Amino acid sequence: MNYKVGRVLYTAEQLKTKVEELGEQIRRDYKGQTVVLVCVLTGAVTFFTDLARAIGGDVDVRFEFLSVSSYGSSRVTTGTVRIQKDLSNDIRDMSVIVVEDIIDSGLSLSYIKDLLLARRPKSLEFCVLFDKKERRQKEVYVKYVGYPVPDEFILGYGIDVASQYRHLKDLCVAEVEE
Numbered sequence: 001m002n003y004k005v006g007r008v009l010y011t012a013e014q015l016k017t018k019v020e021e022l023g024e025q026i027r028r029d030y031k032g033q034t035v036v037l038v039c040v041l042t043g044a045v046t047f048f049t050d051l052a053r054a055i056g057g058d059v060d061v062r063f064e065f066l067s068v069s070s071y072g073s074s075r076v077t078t079g080t081v082r083i084q085k086d087l088s089n090d091i092r093d094m095s096v097i098v099v100e101d102i103i104d105s106g107l108s109l110s111y112i113k114d115l116l117l118a119r120r121p122k123s124l125e126f127c128v129l130f131d132k133k134e135r136r137q138k139e140v141y142v143k144y145v146g147y148p149v150p151d152e153f154i155l156g157y158g159i160d161v162a163s164q165y166r167h168l169k170d171l172c173v174a175e176v177e178e
Contacts, residue, residue, distance in 0.1 A: 003175065005168065006174060010157075019047065019051055019146070020054045025057055031058045036095065037097050040159075041065055047101055094122055102132060102159065103131050113140060133148065135151055155171075
């Protein structure tokens with residue numbers, strides 16, 4: 001099945017504004033502190049980079065990367081989450097914020113939460129740019145939330161379809177190509 005870019009859900013300007021708002025919230029909450037931002041690869045890279053810059057200089061931001069998968073090569077979650085790339089450094093006694101592009105079923109974030117809490121961070125919060133509540137199978141508290149998205153397949157701003165369209169500046173709906 002081939003996909004094409006459909007209607008725009010959020011423009012590049014709207015995304016930039018929301019990322020700046022989230023960065024400001026985090027800057028206020030962690031002013032004068034060190035925080036470890038954990039980027040969930042690969043979809044969150046664009047958001048992660050923009051968010052880290054939006055947090056600004058009042059917070060000592062450290063970067064970590066984690067890759068998990070519950071989709072395999074499919075558009076539908078398998079329900080089984082696997083680590084593909086683990087953190088490089090110890091997060092014990094650190095303030096940690098996991099940065100993810102979207103919360104959908106909640107299975108991946110729930111898995112990440114359990115995985116990282118076992119490593120005994122000082123605190124653990126989540127920041128997601130897109131929230132697809134209709135698909136939730138497991139509830140996970142997310143402190144920093146950007147925009148709601150409908151129960152449609154989306155692409156752009158880091159989110160792909162078959163490894164395509166991550167580079168788009170807008171968030172769009174994916175449409176099946178006839």
